[in-house]
Amino acid sequence: MSDRHLLEKAFHDRREYDRQMLTDEEFIKKYPNKKFYRIANNTSLYLSEMFRKHISTNTRVLDYCCGLGHTSVELASLSSDVYGIDISSESVATAVLNVRKQNADIKRENFAVMNAENTSFPDNYFDVIVCNGVLHHLDTKIAFRELNRILRVGGVIIANESLGYNPIIQAYRYLTPSIRTAWETDHILTGKDFKRAEKYFHRIEKRYFNIFSIVAIPLIDTFVFSPALQFFRILDKVATKLPLVREMAWQVVFTMHKRRESFPDHEKPRTTIA
Numbered sequence: 001m002s003d004r005h006l007l008e009k010a011f012h013d014r015r016e017y018d019r020q021m022l023t024d025e026e027f028i029k030k031y032p033n034k035k036f037y038r039i040a041n042n043t044s045l046y047l048s049e050m051f052r053k054h055i056s057t058n059t060r061v062l063d064y065c066c067g068l069g070h071t072s073v074e075l076a077s078l079s080s081d082v083y084g085i086d087i088s089s090e091s092v093a094t095a096v097l098n099v100r101k102q103n104a105d106i107k108r109e110n111f112a113v114m115n116a117e118n119t120s121f122p123d124n125y126f127d128v129i130v131c132n133g134v135l136h137h138l139d140t141k142i143a144f145r146e147l148n149r150i151l152r153v154g155g156v157i158i159a160n161e162s163l164g165y166n167p168i169i170q171a172y173r174y175l176t177p178s179i180r181t182a183w184e185t186d187h188i189l190t191g192k193d194f195k196r197a198e199k200y201f202h203r204i205e206k207r208y209f210n211i212f213s214i215v216a217i218p219l220i221d222t223f224v225f226s227p228a229l230q231f232f233r234i235l236d237k238v239a240t241k242l243p244l245v246r247e248m249a250w251q252v253v254f255t256m257h258k259r260r261e262s263f264p265d266h267e268k269p270r271t272t273i274a
Contacts, residue, residue, distance in 0.1 A: 004183055005087060005115060008137055011181050012088035016068065031179050036217050039229055043160060043209045043251050047132065048074065050158045050255065054128050055079050062126045064147070065116050065134035069095025072111075075130065076103035083126070085114040117142040124152040131159040136184055140193045148200035148258055157201065157256040164188030165247045169214065189252070201256035208240040208249040 001009070019027055028035055055061055055078040063072040066084030068091055075082045076099050084099070086092050096111045114120065117138055129151055135143060147157060164170060164187075173185045197204055212232040219225040240246045 001087075001115060004139075007181055008183065009087045009089075012067070012086070013090040016088060016090040016094060019068075033176070033179055035220060036214075038220055039210060039213050039216055040251060042213075042233065043253060046207060046209070046253055047158070047160055050253065051075065051078060051130070054156050054158065054255075059127045060125065061128040061130065062121075062150070063095075064129050064131045065137065066095050066111065067091050067134075069098040069111075071130055071132045072099045073102045076106050080105045082106050082110060084111040085116060085119060087113065087115060089113045117146055119146060119150060121150045123149055125150050127152060127155050129155070129157045131157060131161070133160055133162070135159060135161050135193070136164075136188045137181070138187075140187075140189075140196050144197050144200050151258045153258055155258050157258075158253075159256070160251060160253045161189045163208075163247065163249055163252055164190045166211075166214075166250065169250055194254075197256055200258070202259045203257040204254055206252050206254040208246040208252050209236070210250040211236050211239045211245070211248050214250055 015031065018030060022030065051074060055075065057079055058081065059079045060081045061075050061079050061083070063069070063075055063082065063084040066072050066086050067088075069084060072082055072084045072095055080103060082099065082103070084092070084095050086095065092111055092113050096108055099106050099111065100108070116134070129147060131147075151157065162169075170188070173180065173188070177185065194204060212235040213229060216225060216229040216232055219228050236249075240249060
């Protein structure tokens with residue numbers, strides 16, 4: 001692995017170790033951005049809708065960079081053919097435990113420590129690949145190519161990512177370097193990443209979430225949080241439909257479809273034998 005991969009592995013191994021050893025209060029104090037996701041249940045609900053639309057009992061689905069397996073658990077409620085990979089061995093161990101509580105038919109060996117940019121899966125292996133908040137940890141020039149290789153023709157990628165345009169959110173990222181890696185901060189998705197995706201996928205369909213809703217974050221744990229969040233989400237329904245304005249969103253959920261196996265001559269995909 002490169003130095004970049006080793007740093008990512010070390011960071012996520014350490015964070016999972018902290019989660020197990022610290023109290024909930026201590027963990028949130030050390031990683032305060034985790035509580036911000038309380039405003040993002042709308043994104044989670046939409047992701048669940050996409051999962052149900054594209055995944056059934058026999059769907060072979062990959063949780064790409066599965067982390068602790070929270071997404072994998074949901075996928076395992078829909079399919080018995082779920083796989084997960086992550087660069088963090090600590091995270092994968094936790095993911096296996098979580099997933100098998102949901103669906104004991106999921107094989108332990110389906111979850112493995114692996115470099116997501118250079119997996120050991122055969123070509124055209126998965127029907128659906130889920131990327132839930134992971135692409136900004138990767139080099140998308142490499143990751144999109146690998147995703148195309150292991151996804152079958154006609155398959156779909158369901159992704160949820162942060163966007164890198166909102167100056168307030170981006171400033172917070174740079175002011176809190178200890179809770180993320182340097183690579184992550186500098187590679188939050190922007191238009192250039194979607195341009196790269198267009199080389200390998202088509203029908204890239206996006207839905208934006210949480211522009212004004214981030215104003216409710218300081219109100220978390222106060223009695224006005226819920227009504228304030230509801231009000232800001234009304235504003236978001238309008239704002240996320242406006243070109244340029246919607247690029248200020250914190251999150252975007254998008255789907256990408258594989259239509260062919262053709263590549264530029266200098267980017268022929270490799271074939272991996274499992």
